[in-house]
Amino acid sequence: MSEIFYVPQTNEVELFEAAAAMHLPILLKGPTGCGKTRFIEFMGEKLSRKVYTVICHDDLSAADLIGRHLIDESGTYWQDGPLTKAVREGAICYLDEIIEARKDTTVVLHSLADYRRILPIDRTGELISAHPDFMLVVSYNPGYQNILKGMKPSTKQRFISLDFNYPTPEIEEQIVITESGIESERAKKLVSIATEIRQLSDTDIQEAVSTRLLVYAAKLMLKGFNPYEACVHTIVQSLSDEQDVIEVLETLISLHFLKR
Amino acid sequence: MEEFIGKVWAKFVTKKTSKVYESERVYFTDIRKSLKIFHRLMGGEKAKDLQVTDKRALNTSRTFLQKISFLGKEFYLPWQDEKALYLPASIALFAHKEENKMLYFWLVAMATKVKVTSSNLVEQNTEATHYLVDRYSGFKIFYEQMSALLFSKSLQDKDVLSSQPFGMWIYPALNSKNKANDTSEEEELQKEQAKEKTDTLEMKKQSRQIDDKKETDGFLSFLPESLMNIMEQVNVDRSEDDRFDENALYHAEDLDEITLGQKSANLASRIKMDLDLQPDMSEIYPLGKGHFLDEWDYRTLSYLKNYVCIKPQITLHVIPTPLPKKLKKMISKIQGALDLLVLERVKNDALPYGDEINMDTWIDYCGHQNKSTHHQKFYESYEKQTRDIATLILADVSLSTEAAITQDIRVIDVIKEGLMVICESLQKLKDDFAIYTFSSYKNTKVYFHIVKNFKEPYTDLIRGRIDIIKPGYYTRLGAAVREGANILDKQKNAKKLLLIISDGKPNDLDRYDGRYGIEDTKKAIQEVRKKGITPFCITVDVQAKEYLSYLFGKNGYVVLKDSKKLPKVLPEIYLNLTT
Ligand SMILES: Nc1ncnc2c1ncn2[C@@H]1O[C@H](COP(=O)(O)OP(=O)(O)O)[C@@H](O)[C@H]1O
Ligand SMILES: [Mg+2]
Numbered sequence: 001m002s003e004i005f006y007v008p009q010t011n012e013v014e015l016f017e018a019a020a021a022m023h024l025p026i027l028l029k030g031p032t033g034c035g036k037t038r039f040i041e042f043m044g045e046k047l048s049r050k051v052y053t054v055i056c057h058d059d060l061s062a063a064d065l066i067g068r069h070l071i072d073e074s075g076t077y078w079q080d081g082p083l084t085k086a087v088r089e090g091a092i093c094y095l096d097e098i099i100e101a102r103k104d105t106t107v108v109l110h111s112l113a114d115y116r117r118i119l120p121i122d123r124t125g126e127l128i129s130a131h132p133d134f135m136l137v138v139s140y141n142p143g144y145q146n147i148l149k150g151m152k153p154s155t156k157q158r159f160i161s162l163d164f165n166y167p168t169p170e171i172e173e174q175i176v177i178t179e180s181g182i183e184s185e186r187a188k189k190l191v192s193i194a195t196e197i198r199q200l201s202d203t204d205i206q207e208a209v210s211t212r213l214l215v216y217a218a219k220l221m222l223k224g225f226n227p228y229e230a231c232v233h234t235i236v237q238s239l240s241d242e243q244d245v246i247e248v249l250e251t252l253i254s255l256h257f258l259k260r
Numbered sequence: 261m262e263e264f265i266g267k268v269w270a271k272f273v274t275k276k277t278s279k280v281y282e283s284e285r286v287y288f289t290d291i292r293k294s295l296k297i298f299h300r301l302m303g304g305e306k307a308k309d310l311q312v313t314d315k316r317a318l319n320t321s322r323t324f325l326q327k328i329s330f331l332g333k334e335f336y337l338p339w340q341d342e343k344a345l346y347l348p349a350s351i352a353l354f355a356h357k358e359e360n361k362m363l364y365f366w367l368v369a370m371a372t373k374v375k376v377t378s379s380n381l382v383e384q385n386t387e388a389t390h391y392l393v394d395r396y397s398g399f400k401i402f403y404e405q406m407s408a409l410l411f412s413k414s415l416q417d418k419d420v421l422s423s424q425p426f427g428m429w430i431y432p433a434l435n436s437k438n439k440a441n442d443t444s445e446e447e448e449l450q451k452e453q454a455k456e457k458t459d460t461l462e463m464k465k466q467s468r469q470i471d472d473k474k475e476t477d478g479f480l481s482f483l484p485e486s487l488m489n490i491m492e493q494v495n496v497d498r499s500e501d502d503r504f505d506e507n508a509l510y511h512a513e514d515l516d517e518i519t520l521g522q523k524s525a526n527l528a529s530r531i532k533m534d535l536d537l538q539p540d541m542s543e544i545y546p547l548g549k550g551h552f553l554d555e556w557d558y559r560t561l562s563y564l565k566n567y568v569c570i571k572p573q574i575t576l577h578v579i580p581t582p583l584p585k586k587l588k589k590m591i592s593k594i595q596g597a598l599d600l601l602v603l604e605r606v607k608n609d610a611l612p613y614g615d616e617i618n619m620d621t622w623i624d625y626c627g628h629q630n631k632s633t634h635h636q637k638f639y640e641s642y643e644k645q646t647r648d649i650a651t652l653i654l655a656d657v658s659l660s661t662e663a664a665i666t667q668d669i670r671v672i673d674v675i676k677e678g679l680m681v682i683c684e685s686l687q688k689l690k691d692d693f694a695i696y697t698f699s700s701y702k703n704t705k706v707y708f709h710i711v712k713n714f715k716e717p718y719t720d721l722i723r724g725r726i727d728i729i730k731p732g733y734y735t736r737l738g739a740a741v742r743e744g745a746n747i748l749d750k751q752k753n754a755k756k757l758l759l760i761i762s763d764g765k766p767n768d769l770d771r772y773d774g775r776y777g778i779e780d781t782k783k784a785i786q787e788v789r790k791k792g793i794t795p796f797c798i799t800v801d802v803q804a805k806e807y808l809s810y811l812f813g814k815n816g817y818v819v820l821k822d823s824k825k826l827p828k829v830l831p832e833i834y835l836n837l838t839t
Contacts, residue, residue: 059607061620069623076627123624142815192395196301248297251365255398 005178006035006042007171012162016043019160020135025113027156028139030164033210035175036139039164040094049133050091052082056101062108066121078124087112087119090133098138099151112136113158169195172211180218186227189256190214193235196252205239213238227257285352286360288312295368296822299345304372306821313337313346338367341433345371353427362402363428366392369399370430378432385429403428542579542728544709547572553742555703558779568703568739574710580720581727583684587677587827591684594831598688607642614639649838650692650714650753654744655679655729656762657697657709662731665823671800672731675761678826679711679726685831687718691838692753695722698740699732702770706739707732714751737766738780741795745788756793757837761826764799764808764817782811796837800826 016039019026028036037053044051054065067081086093098106111118117130138159140151167175169191176187194209213234220230236249288295289312296310313336336348347367351360373388392399406428552566583591609618618640628634661672679695686693695711711729712722741760748756766777788795797817799808808817818833820826 061607061609063620068620069627071623071626076623078627196303199300199303200297244293245297248294248301251294251298252301255365255396258397258401 004038004042004045006038007167007175009035009164009167009171012039012164013043013046015160015162017047020047020133023117023132023135025136025138025159027151027159027161028137028164029142029161030139031141031143031166031208031210033212034164034166035211036164037094037096040092040137044092047092047133049135050086050089051094052086052091053094053096054082055096056098056105058100058102060101060105062105063123065105066108066119066123069123083108083112084119084121084128087128087130087134090131092135092137095136095138097140099140109136109138110155113155166194166198166208166211172214175211176214176218179215180222182218182222186221186257187218189227190217190231193231193253193256197235197239197249205245207239209235209239226260228253228259231257280352281355281360282352284355284357284360285350286357286364287350288347288364289349291361291364293822295347295364298365299368299372300821302369302372304345304368306819308340308342309344310368311344311346312349313339337431338371338427338429339376339431339433340371359402359405366399366402366428367430369396370428374430376430376432381429381432388430389428542575542577544573545576547574547710550705553739555738556780556783558776558783568706568736570706570708570739570743572708572710575725575728578721578724578728581724582720583680583723584677587680590828591681594681594685595688597835598685607640609640610635610637611639611641612637614641616640647689647691647838648754649757650748650751650755651686651694651757651759651834651838652714652744652748653679653682653693653695653759653761654740655695655697655711656699656735656737656740656760657729657732658699658735658763659731659733660735660763660765669824670731671763671823672729674800674823674826676726676729678761678830679729680723681827682830682834683712683718683722683726685834692751694747695726696740696744696747697729697732698736698743699734700736700739700768700772701733702768703736703739703772706736706743708740708743714747734768734772735762735766735777736768736772737762737764737777738784741781741784741788745784745791745793745795748793749791755838756791758788758793758795759834759837760795760797761830762797762799764797764811778807778811785811785813785816794837796833798826798830798833 016026020043028039030036040051040053054060063081065081065083067079067084069076070079071077080088083093085091095101095106095109108119111120112130112134113136117134119128119130120126121128166172172194173184173187173191176182176190177184180187191214194211194214197205197209200208217227217230217234220234221227225233231253232250236246236253239249240246292310299308299310300306338345338347340346345368347364351363353363354360369392370385370388373391374384376384389403393403394400550569550571553568553570554563554565555567556562557564608614610621611618617638621638625631625634625638655675657672657675661670661675663671665671665674683693683695692714693712694714697709697711698707700706709729711725712718716722737760741758744758744760748758766781767773768777772780785795795812795816797808797812799817799819800823808819811817820829
């Protein structure tokens, strides 16, 4: 049946289904690597809808979302962008890290996010009513780094919000085991390390350890690297460039996985 | 078993005392920073400090330790109270640096797992030891090695127990009973100090006291320039009876407008008058009688109209100060990072002219039926990213900032350094910024002190003003936030940031304490948001408060556990906030 592996954290699957039935857009909040993308892929499969993912950045233009004219030997022709495709086909359009995109790029979403569910395409003069199965999903990481960029409350209020966080240790352990194939003893230790490092705050390290990094570390171990090395190259180095922080993190890891 | 180890340890240490590994000695100060991070990693209370322990006796009465003759003697014992964990200044027990260092890490980890009193010393330490040994293979090996060492050294000798308590344990705090008294006494003292301060300030305002003991030489070299600067910002006008001229009364809106005074005729005579002053006589000068703001009373769910009096001030006769040497290295490092940022570019498309043809627009045009009605904006350009941000830094300089962090650094000192460093960054980024400090004495006097307004350039004079910032009285946070927001509101920038540096604790001598102060501040923060201004609080308090997220929202603040880090962290936080 289901091909994609996803362990629900709480009732997000039910909420997503409800929002889909009510034709409402969804906002996912949460730090990187806590399973947002995986969740969308999983829901796409569950609801049998295709997922178009766009990773937002400040150079993203409206044309990248909606579409553009292209040229071939017979002249110019129109090519739908991922958003337009999703609107026509009744797919899920997932805009990852939405607040990285410029405001003039994301204005096109307004009429899609509210009750109208229409997409006007200025360049062709077309006005598309969204397919009933079309669904808009956006995500962002509400760290303090983003408060100035943060979404406007008025925009946010059009969405059903799902708050993601790192999974509980039991769930995270299960994820690491299934994703990497590692045995439970080392998975447990990896999760302990992550739990401890997550006690540190933004000012010590840039980002917290994500589940993704734990999966990477586990995979390196299975490739034959000694566990200490595997952790240093995945978890430690990616979190900080500061020597004293790195040293402490290495000490912590050496307490779980002996150096040698 | 534990009792046994205790005894064995005792002997081990006695024997060893003659043989310490001097070359392998590890000093607490060298690894303090790492230990602090480790302490947090282990789940230790974020606000707790790590310090060196003094020699002290063991104040236990009921345990097995009683039987050991070291009771009553003094040792460098690891122990903790609510404020800090106290560790030996150095350790040289083992033959390798690594092991000596490991003992520090062990003790820190232990400290996060125990709550020792004199009656549960053994149980707590035993339990924590088991926990650490079970959970961390690294600690397990360390502990086993230690034990092995102990056993091999001691079993031959059946002699007396003596000398030292077990060095891998955490011991109870000294006289924990007195704690309650201490704090209330401290508060009394604080109140008195505050009162004294107000009195002297009042006196100064009345009579413009001049300290005649100071030497006069050399002041001419700096005074005129500083004075000119000030004169250009404030139209200082004093009538003979030393009352302040009504015309010098500025409203909040004017605070940021203070530039050239209108009564320039006075300038020459003013300077002459002021030249008669002694050097180093920086003086706080009130900008008018003040103006009023509302305050929120949560009990009646309504505003008390014009309840709070804001008293704007500026310090005159400031000595322009160059950038302190000790900050230069840090600043040049930060500026390196900023250089990269300044290089970042953004693309603008659909321009009537520009660097390159924008393919999308051009092809649109080619495919368009009626070319004459189509717009002609075919170009794109890359531009340096323009930052359009106004930042108002609001620094809390209440009494609590006089608290010492280390022997010779007070909170206020790191705040000053932090301001200097962030100013350099803001200057480099060409962001608009202003700095104000505040402290209050009841609702009738909320001193709002200009360090730099948006109009003034950042110069040595401003550094001089930062340099002479002094701790004031109390923290009527809500009023200061409102005043800051009123000033920011006048700025035309696209983004506005109100950066509050504070211990985040609203309090004043009147009812502005506890719930009342918190609710008013929360209200003020909401008002700020409504104005389209983003408030953000950086707390340098040693005790992280639960209500910070209630006041500022979950992502509206950071807590610096190590306040000494403020200068380094402040620009980082600022960049994270604004890019
Ligand atoms: N709940 C979960 N179920 C299954 N895998 C997960 C889960 N959470 C995280 N993961 C793992 O973590 C990785 C990163 O998750 P991802 O969805 O890419 O994070 P995000 O999109 O939030 O940055 C996934 O590839 C997967 O291996
Ligand atoms: Mg993702």
